[in-house]
Amino acid sequence: MIGRVTQQTIQRSTLANVQMNLAAAAALQNQMSSGTKISKPSDDPSGTSDLLRLQADQRAATQYQRNANDGTAWLSTIDSTLSSSVSTLQRARDLAVQSGNTASMSPTGREALATEIDSLKAQLMSLANTKLLGRNVFAGTSNAATAITVTPGTPASAGPPATPATPATYAANDVPGATVQRRVSADTTVRVDASASAVFGTDTGGVVDPANPSAFALLDKMAAEIRSGTSATGDLTAIDARLSTISAQQSAIGAQQNQITNAQTVLGSKQVALSAQVSSVQDVDLAEMILKIQQQSVTYQGALAAAGKSLQPSLMDYLK
Amino acid sequence: MSTFSGISTALSSLMAQRQALEVAGQNIANANTVGYTRQRADITSIAGMSTPSMYSSVPSSGNGATVTGISRLGDPFLDARLRTATGSAAQLGVQAASYANLESSVGEPSTTGLSSQLSTMWSAWSDLANNPDSAATRAVVLQDSQAVVDRLKTLYTSASTEWSQSRSDLASMVSDVNTTASSVADLNSKILSITNAGGSANELMDQRDQLVTQLSSLTGATARVRDNGTVDVLVGGNALVDGARANAIAVTGAATFTNATTSAPPANSVQVVWASNPAVQVPLSGGKVAGTLAVLAPPDASGTGGMLTEAAASYNAVATALATTVNALHATGQDQNGNPAGDFFAVDATQPAALGLSVAITDTTKIAAATTTGGIVDGSLADKISQLSSTSGSPDSAWSAFVVKLGVDSKSATARSTVAEAARSTAEGLQMAQTSVSTDEEATNMLTYQRAYEGSARVLTAIDQMLDTLINRTGVVGL
Numbered sequence: 197m198i199g200r201v202t203q204q205t206i207q208r209s210t211l212a213n214v215q216m217n218l219a220a221a222a223a224l225q226n227q228m229s230s231g232t233k234i235s236k237p238s239d240d241p242s243g244t245s246d247l248l249r250l251q252a253d254q255r256a257a258t259q260y261q262r263n264a265n266d267g268t269a270w271l272s273t274i275d276s277t278l279s280s281s282v283s284t285l286q287r288a289r290d291l292a293v294q295s296g297n298t299a300s301m302s303p304t305g306r307e308a309l310a311t312e313i314d315s316l317k318a319q320l321m322s323l324a325n326t327k328l329l330g331r332n333v334f335a336g337t338s339n340a341a342t343a344i345t346v347t348p349g350t351p352a353s354a355g356p357p358a359t360p361a362t363p364a365t366y367a368a369n370d371v372p373g374a375t376v377q378r379r380v381s382a383d384t385t386v387r388v389d390a391s392a393s394a395v396f397g398t399d400t401g402g403v404v405d406p407a408n409p410s411a412f413a414l415l416d417k418m419a420a421e422i423r424s425g426t427s428a429t430g431d432l433t434a435i436d437a438r439l440s441t442i443s444a445q446q447s448a449i450g451a452q453q454n455q456i457t458n459a460q461t462v463l464g465s466k467q468v469a470l471s472a473q474v475s476s477v478q479d480v481d482l483a484e485m486i487l488k489i490q491q492q493s494v495t496y497q498g499a500l501a502a503a504g505k506s507l508q509p510s511l512m513d514y515l516k
Numbered sequence: 517m518s519t520f521s522g523i524s525t526a527l528s529s530l531m532a533q534r535q536a537l538e539v540a541g542q543n544i545a546n547a548n549t550v551g552y553t554r555q556r557a558d559i560t561s562i563a564g565m566s567t568p569s570m571y572s573s574v575p576s577s578g579n580g581a582t583v584t585g586i587s588r589l590g591d592p593f594l595d596a597r598l599r600t601a602t603g604s605a606a607q608l609g610v611q612a613a614s615y616a617n618l619e620s621s622v623g624e625p626s627t628t629g630l631s632s633q634l635s636t637m638w639s640a641w642s643d644l645a646n647n648p649d650s651a652a653t654r655a656v657v658l659q660d661s662q663a664v665v666d667r668l669k670t671l672y673t674s675a676s677t678e679w680s681q682s683r684s685d686l687a688s689m690v691s692d693v694n695t696t697a698s699s700v701a702d703l704n705s706k707i708l709s710i711t712n713a714g715g716s717a718n719e720l721m722d723q724r725d726q727l728v729t730q731l732s733s734l735t736g737a738t739a740r741v742r743d744n745g746t747v748d749v750l751v752g753g754n755a756l757v758d759g760a761r762a763n764a765i766a767v768t769g770a771a772t773f774t775n776a777t778t779s780a781p782p783a784n785s786v787q788v789v790w791a792s793n794p795a796v797q798v799p800l801s802g803g804k805v806a807g808t809l810a811v812l813a814p815p816d817a818s819g820t821g822g823m824l825t826e827a828a829a830s831y832n833a834v835a836t837a838l839a840t841t842v843n844a845l846h847a848t849g850q851d852q853n854g855n856p857a858g859d860f861f862a863v864d865a866t867q868p869a870a871l872g873l874s875v876a877i878t879d880t881t882k883i884a885a886a887t888t889t890g891g892i893v894d895g896s897l898a899d900k901i902s903q904l905s906s907t908s909g910s911p912d913s914a915w916s917a918f919v920v921k922l923g924v925d926s927k928s929a930t931a932r933s934t935v936a937e938a939a940r941s942t943a944e945g946l947q948m949a950q951t952s953v954s955t956d957e958e959a960t961n962m963l964t965y966q967r968a969y970e971g972s973a974r975v976l977t978a979i980d981q982m983l984d985t986l987i988n989r990t991g992v993v994g995l
Contacts, residue, residue: 202954203547205945212941236619237923238930245920247625252905252912255635259642259902266646330649337891339649374890379642379899382906478625511956515963 203510210503217496224489232478243477250477254470257463260380264460267378270388271453274333277326278395278446282439284323285411288316289435292418292428303425310419317415321346324396324412334392336370343369343392344412347402363420365399366412368392380459386452390445397438411438521579522979528580529972532559535583537965543953544962551726553590553951555718560584588718590725591950592741598943599729603736603802605933605940610807611823612933614682615926618827621674624919630671630834631919633664634905634912641902644885645895648852654880657898661860661875664838672831672870676773679812679824683771683786686808690767690788693734693805697749697762700727704746705760711745721745731756735765736802752799754790764791765798776814777825777868784814823925830918831870838911839863839873841904849884849897857884 199205227233237244291309298306325342326333334343345367352361369392376389392398397410404413414435418428536557546552560583564576623629637660640653647653703724710717724747731737731749737756740748749757756763769786770776776784788798788805800806813822815829839861846860860883864872877883886894905912 199946199949200954201949202952202957204952205949208945208948234625236616236926237622237624237919238615238619238926239923241920241923241927244625244923245916248631248916248919251625251627252631252635255632255639256905259639263642263646329647331893335891337886337894337896339892371889371891371894374887374894374896376894377896377899378646379902382903385899511959515959 206506210499210506214496214499214503217492217499221489221492221496224485224492227480228482228485228489231480233480234478246477247474250470250474254467254474256382257467257470261460261463261467263378264380264386264456264463267380267386267388267456268453268460270328270333270376270378271449271456273326273328274388274390275446275449275453277323277333278390278442278449281320281323281395282442282446284316284320285435285439285442288313288415288418289432289439291316292432292435295418295422295428298422298425298427306422306425310422313415313419313422317412317419320396320411320415324392332369333389334368334370334395336376336389336391337374338369338371340369344396345369346412349416363404363413363416365402365404366396366410367400367402368396368398368410378456380456380463384459386455386459388452388456390449395442395445397441409434414438519983523976525578525580526972526976526979528562528582529975530969532557532581532583533965533969533972537962537969539586540958540961540965544955544958547953547955547958551722552953553588553718553722553725554953555586555588557583558585558587586716586718588721589951591947594943594947594950595725595729596738598940598947599732599738600736600802601936601940601943602729603732605936606733606804607736607802607807607810608929608933608936610804611810612926612929614678614811614823615922615929617678618675618823619922619926621671621678622827622919622922630664630667630915631912633660633667634838634915636660637664638902638905641898644883645899645902648885648895648898649893651880654852654883654885657883658875658877658880665861665873665875668831668835668838668870668873672828672868675824675828675831679773679776682808682811682824686786686788686805686812687767689734689805689808690765693731693756694762694764694791696727696730696734697757697764700724700731700747700749700757701760701762703727704757708744708746708760717745732803734803735798735800735805752801754799765789766791766794768794770812770814773824773828776812776822777828779814781814786812819921823922827918827922828868828870830914832868834911834914834918835869835873836863837909837914839869841907841910842901845897845901845904846884848887850886850888850892851884852881852892854892856888857882860884 226235234240234243234247291313295301295306295309301309321344324334324344332338332340332343347365347367349364350359350362353359372393375387375391377385378388379385396412397408397414399405399410399413404410404417409417414431418431421428421431536559539555539557543554559581561581562579564578566576624631626632637657640657640660644650644653644657703720707717707720707724710720725739728737728739728747728749732739735751735756737749737751740750742748742759746759747757748755748759754763756765765788767786768789769782770779770784776786778784786809788800788809790796790798800809811822811824813825815821815825819826819829839859842861843859846857849857851857859876862874862876863869864874866872885898886892887897890896904910
């Protein structure tokens with residue numbers, strides 16, 4: 197149909213065009229000023245779906261970074277504590293070797309050796325009870341006040357009935373089987389603690405197992421032997437066994453530290469990748485947007501100019 | 517032929533041209549009147565008399581011109597097209613606007629939306645897994661969970677408010693329909709009496725047609741023009757206006773959002789019925805009323821019910837998923853005092869899940885971060901809870917699915933509305949092209965009528981001079 201054209205239809209269509217151009221300009225201005233292509237789900241439903249997932253992934257990655265940083269603090273604390281423990285026990289081993297010459301030593305000399313071993317034990321005890329932010333790093337998931345609970349020994353009693361002296365026992369408070377884990381990805385957790393029972397040994401059932409005493413019971417035994425004038429060289433095997441256990445734990449901690457460091461590196465690059473993806477889904481291309489706005493502005497001005505020109509003349513201007 | 521017949525011929529032209537000029541004047545006067553349809557004086561020539569007699573062989577000219585009527589240059593087909601397009605554009609427009617409202621209340625995607633609040637809550641659980649002995653971390657878990665609960669309440673309430681708003685809009689639309697329909701009926705009877713009296717009711721018809729288009733916009737009504745110039749307005753084939761009688765319609769059915777979401781069918785749907793026979797629904801085919809009814813529709817099993825009730829159902833699903841998944845894990849753990857833990861979230865069964873959801877725990881030590889086999893400061897249960905977001909059936913996935921579906925629906929509603937609006941605009945343009953006044957055209961017509969009037973006057977002068985010659989100059993040859 198060939199439309200009849202009247203002043204009203206011209207005015208209508210001009211107004212409609214001006215409004216359409218203004219609306220398009222407003223939409224572009226909105227994108228430009230907000231900097232985002234998706235301000236509501238209907239702007240790009242599939243983009244919204246991606247965006248929700250990517251943003252959740254971003255927040256999860258940030259949380260995993262926090263977890264990993266927290267885990268690093270645990271692992272480095274444990275690592276340095278284990279190093280100190282090794283040197284402490286190393287010194288105790290040296291003293292045990294020295295005690296081989298007990299025959300030539302004065303009681304004062306022996307007492308000096310025994311006292312040093314006692315102080316080494318105290319030092320080892322304080323290492324075992326190392327805390328990080330109020331948590332015993334060797335107590336695992338237990339909330340006990342210390343990682344090691346000491347039960348004092350009893351001296352021999354003459355009786356009746358006569359009882360022999362019992363040595364002090366040292367029980368580790370970690371919960372068997374429960375470990376402290378830090379989540380570094382959706383499907384990976386890394387263990388960040390070492391249990392006192394594995395590192396220092398534990399005297400279960402309130403008795404010292406002569407074949408496998410705790411490090412503290414071992415040091416007690418050495419001090420007692422030296423005081424009584426016998427050599428502590430017989431304990432060297434037990435000390436060496438303990439030292440190798442701690443070294444093994446230390447290398448396990450090192451491996452876990454590596455795992456966390458790797459996870460941190462992966463998380464770092466994942467965060468960068470996620471940011472890039474989020475940006476590509478939601479951010480406007482500034483150059484393109486400026487160009488579009490410029491173009492839109494020209495169109496709008498054109499529509500306005502056309503409105504100004506087309507509505508002016510009428511036959512009345514020419515009829516006299 | 518009479519000697520003087522030419523005078524009456526000229527006179528008839530003078531009268532006809534003057535009348536036609538008045539019609540052009542009326543057109544120009546209404547050049548900008550909304551709904552005005554241009555008119556044209558129908559000038560017809562008057563045939564000459566023929567005398568039925570044997571020797572009447574003198575051919576006679578006609579007897580001038582007369583205005584037989586003033587016609588309205590509307591086109592019923594264009595009017596019908598505009599009404600159909602208006603009905604569907606109004607219906608889709610209402611739906612698109614409601615979707616836009618819903619989208620803005622949902623507030624996604626943003627850093628403050630529910631998805632972000634859920635992530636924050638899961639992060640708080642993860643922090644709790646790192647520091648199960650920290651009272652501060654425990655308090656953060658409670659607060660972040662409370663924020664999610666509050667957000668779900670707000671979302672549900674805003675859907676409910678929008679529903680109530682639409683429901684009262686519907687009531688005012690229906691009363692608008694009734695008023696407009698009785699106005700059309702009144703105009704019909706006035707038009708009938710004027711045309712019966714031989715008058716021109718064109719201006720009243722313009723008013724009436726505008727009202728009929730309003731009815732189309734409200735109800736998708738169509739019009740049927742009767743032979744006597746009145747129109748019947750039909751909604752889905754049933755008469756809303758039948759000549760001079762209007763049939764009122766009324767709203768029944770669900771009055772509150774609770775009715776719409778929880779009542780058993782058919783009490784959960786809002787219906788528009790005939791006021792005289794409330795058992796029969798008005799078969800609406802378009803218009804704002806139909807659009808609003810679609811917005812107010814109850815939810816259905818396939819998720820294709822009304823957008824607001826479906827949104828509420830989705831909020832409930834998110835709330836239920838949150839309570840179920842978190843509680844299922846939480847109840848297996850032990851709290852900070854080593855006691856078996858209870859539920860973390862409580863759901864009030866007497867309310868919709870989104871409104872009835874609350875954090876059951878107020879004492880931070882009652883939060884279970886530890887499994888019963890781990891120690892008191894074990895965080896493995898909190899870690900498991902923090903990972904719930906990525907499991908199937910998680911509140912996050914339910915929420916994301918809802919947001920994406922809303923986006924798709926809203927986008928398609930907007931697109932359909934845009935297309936329908938373009939069709940309506942085209943139909944209106946075509947109608948306007950037919951009915952609107954062109955001042956240039958009217959100026960030309962005025963010129964034509966003016967010249968014709970001048971010519972007729974000249975004819976009168978010429979006849980006058982001829983008669984003058986005949987009467988006063990006859991027989992004065994040579995004087």
